[in-house]
Amino acid sequence: xxDVVCIGHAIVDVLANAGDELVAAFGIEKGTMGLVEADxxxxxxxxxxxxxxxxxxxxxxxAVGVAALGGRAxxxxxxxxxxxxxxxxxxxxxxxxxxxxxxxxxxxxTGRCLVLVTPDAERTMATYLGIAxxxxxDEVDRALAGGTQLTYVEGYMxxxxxxxxxxxxxxxxxxAGGGRVALTxxxxxxxxxxGDDLRALIDGGMIDVLFAxxxxxxxxxxxxxxxxxxxxxxxxxxxxxxxRGATGAIVATDGSTGAVPAAPVDxxxxxxxxxxxxxxxxxxxxxxxxxxETCARLGALAAAEVVSHLGARPQADLAxxxxxxxxx
Amino acid sequence: xxDVVCIGHAIVDVLANAGDELVAAFGIEKGTMGLVEADxxxxxxxxxxxxxxxxxxxxxxxAVGVAALGGRAxxxxxxxxxxxxxxxxxxxxxxxxxxxxxxxxxxxxTGRCLVLVTPDAERTMATYLGIAxxxxxDEVDRALAGGTQLTYVEGYMxxxxxxxxxxxxxxxxxxAGGGRVALTxxxxxxxxxxGDDLRALIDGGMIDVLFAxxxxxxxxxxxxxxxxxxxxxxxxxxxxxxxRGATGAIVATDGSTGAVPAAPVDxxxxxxxxxxxxxxxxxxxxxxxxxxETCARLGALAAAEVVSHLGARPQADLAxxxxxxxxx
Numbered sequence: 066x067x068d069v070v071c072i073g074h075a076i077v078d079v080l081a082n083a084g085d086e087l088v089a090a091f092g093i094e095k096g097t098m099g100l101v102e103a104d105x106x107x108x109x110x111x112x113x114x115x116x117x118x119x120x121x122x123x124x125x126x127x128a129v130g131v132a133a134l135g136g137r138a139x140x141x142x143x144x145x146x147x148x149x150x151x152x153x154x155x156x157x158x159x160x161x162x163x164x165x166x167x168x169x170x171x172x173x174x175t176g177r178c179l180v181l182v183t184p185d186a187e188r189t190m191a192t193y194l195g196i197a198x199x200x201x202x203d204e205v206d207r208a209l210a211g212g213t214q215l216t217y218v219e220g221y222m223x224x225x226x227x228x229x230x231x232x233x234x235x236x237x238x239x240x241a242g243g244g245r246v247a248l249t250x251x252x253x254x255x256x257x258x259x260g261d262d263l264r265a266l267i268d269g270g271m272i273d274v275l276f277a278x279x280x281x282x283x284x285x286x287x288x289x290x291x292x293x294x295x296x297x298x299x300x301x302x303x304x305x306x307x308x309r310g311a312t313g314a315i316v317a318t319d320g321s322t323g324a325v326p327a328a329p330v331d332x333x334x335x336x337x338x339x340x341x342x343x344x345x346x347x348x349x350x351x352x353x354x355x356x357x358e359t360c361a362r363l364g365a366l367a368a369a370e371v372v373s374h375l376g377a378r379p380q381a382d383l384a385x386x387x388x389x390x391x392x393x
Numbered sequence: 394x395x396d397v398v399c400i401g402h403a404i405v406d407v408l409a410n411a412g413d414e415l416v417a418a419f420g421i422e423k424g425t426m427g428l429v430e431a432d433x434x435x436x437x438x439x440x441x442x443x444x445x446x447x448x449x450x451x452x453x454x455x456a457v458g459v460a461a462l463g464g465r466a467x468x469x470x471x472x473x474x475x476x477x478x479x480x481x482x483x484x485x486x487x488x489x490x491x492x493x494x495x496x497x498x499x500x501x502x503t504g505r506c507l508v509l510v511t512p513d514a515e516r517t518m519a520t521y522l523g524i525a526x527x528x529x530x531d532e533v534d535r536a537l538a539g540g541t542q543l544t545y546v547e548g549y550m551x552x553x554x555x556x557x558x559x560x561x562x563x564x565x566x567x568x569a570g571g572g573r574v575a576l577t578x579x580x581x582x583x584x585x586x587x588g589d590d591l592r593a594l595i596d597g598g599m600i601d602v603l604f605a606x607x608x609x610x611x612x613x614x615x616x617x618x619x620x621x622x623x624x625x626x627x628x629x630x631x632x633x634x635x636x637r638g639a640t641g642a643i644v645a646t647d648g649s650t651g652a653v654p655a656a657p658v659d660x661x662x663x664x665x666x667x668x669x670x671x672x673x674x675x676x677x678x679x680x681x682x683x684x685x686e687t688c689a690r691l692g693a694l695a696a697a698e699v700v701s702h703l704g705a706r707p708q709a710d711l712a713x714x715x716x717x718x719x720x721x
Contacts, residue, residue, distance in 0.1 A: 115448065118445070
């Protein structure tokens with residue numbers, strides 16, 4: 066039985082430090098993610114400085130975080146049989162995550178995400194999805210064959226026709242097996258573009274745990290005030306947690322709302338993966354039966370580690386850190 | 394006119410932190426580089442932890458270092474038209490190095506090097522050369538068409554039949570244009586394997602500047618004592634510089650020998666690229682007409698930067714750092 070099965074885009078990140086001028090030239094609002102076609106991606110890549118390639122993908126990062134905290138994690142996503150596909154599959158397995166994905170022999174190449182990290186540690190992303198949204202229902206079945214406590218759905222997958230069947234199957238199988246379904250709203254722009262699809266899932270009663278950041282929460286609910294947005298979400302989903310960067314996070318569940326501060330970080334280097342790792346910690350907490358505050362503290366601990374270095378996957382022993390703080 | 398044209402293997406590094414047990418399992422002596430076939434490379438990769446991909450290649454790192462110090466640099470090497478080939482070509486050009494290499498449409502894939510970084514910051518490398526040693530003579534001609542003050546030859550290319558014609562052409566064209574030729578002995582194991590080929594170049598009077606580290610110098614000369622090894626090399630080549638890690642470097646030229654200390658480093662993280670960047674600084678010094686001590690100090694400055702972080706290419710503004718110290 067898995068603790069957490071994550072479904073999302075299998076992506077290799079290409080990270081480079083950049084100035085605000087380059088972010089502006091990319092035409093993507095700073096701090097958000099934009100999708101690009103292959104030709105535009107190639108053009109933007111040519112404008113970037115020397116890069117560093119690391120496996121990424123939002124829900125994939127979360128799966129790695131779950132494993133780093135000692136949880137049993139699996140990932141559902143699609144790669145091609147190309148070099149970056151090899152890199153993705155190697156890295157996620159080497160991190161201790163079960164990945165039963167079979168690389169496609171044809172079709173678009175493995176997805177990649179150009180990540181511009183500005184001196185303020187903010188990241189702006191241009192993603193070429195490639196084959197990442199062509200997730201087979203068979204892969205969902207393989208990953209969920211052993212059952213799972215939780216399935217975590219990447220919001221970036223919701224609203225893409227190619228992913229629809231896989232998402233529906235993952236949710237149905239999880240619930241049929243008695244598991245719970247978590248969803249992240251992923252990105253404020255995604256919420257603008259695909260809010261209706263996300264709302265259909267949430268208001269259709271498919272989601273047990275909802276993750277969002279402040280901009281996503283206000284954008285999704287069309288509430289101007291943060292507290293109103295949280296209250297609105299809490300009416301729709303049994304458990305909601307909203308992150309606010311350095312301010313910390315809010316958890317609303319069972320009619321009550323609590324706040325947990327962000328964990329201290331010596332120096333924020335790169336915020337890529339902060340939300341993904343918060344989700345990892347939170348989900349591990351749920352799987353262990355922890356209370357809401359402990360879940361949020363586990364999330365804050367994992368997020369603090371990942372923002373302290375370049376790249377969206379943990380480099381430290383998160384389980385040991387969590388045990389040292391009495392959270393595991 | 395280029396300051397420095399570098400010829401060597403176009404390689405993408407796959408870096409991972411590792412313990413000594415994994416280094417032992419790789420079957421490669423710690424601190425050295427071993428060549429592996431594609432199947433062995435795949436097997437070793439499967440044993441490694443999650444990786445981080447960055448462009449590398451010894452002489453390519455040197456070319457990037459030359460550019461980072463404000464020198465006009467070009468690189469000669471071979472990639473395939475695959476994803477890692479794109480990464481290599483993008484990164485070296487984005488670093489300001491002229492790279493006229495045309496990606497091959499068939500043949501083996503772009504070369505890659507598995508780099509295990511142990512907690513002592515030492516690196517041990519398993520390289521799958523792929524197409525990297527198939528350097529065309531045409532590419533040499535294109536890179537050298539505008540002339541160069543110096544051509545730097547990666548020792549790893551010497552002794553490989555596929556590279557022989559390209560190396561010979563690069564040396565002949567450089568000398569015909571009034572330029573000088575520099576060579577690095579690259580690796581103590583390479584010196585053991587291909588000492589005769591390296592000796593043929595050096596004792597054939599083809600080399601004006603020779604780079605080596607301590608183990609390569611003693612191995613090549615078969616002298617047990619370091620001073621004897623330096624004296625032996627100084628008889629063969631007009632200018633010799635031998636690095637000794639944290640101890641600093643020795644320069645022997647015009648009948649005299651001087652020592653330069655290593656530049657201070659707060660914390661040595663990863664020694665990959667230390668020798669490559671020392672060569673970059675030293676070569677920029679020669680190109681600027683600096684004295685031997687200044688050349689070595691430029692080398693020490695560039696090497697100190699590259700060992701302070703993961704990866705074999707500079708991340709700081711080396712030219713500004715060198716100017717601040719009055720070296721440029």
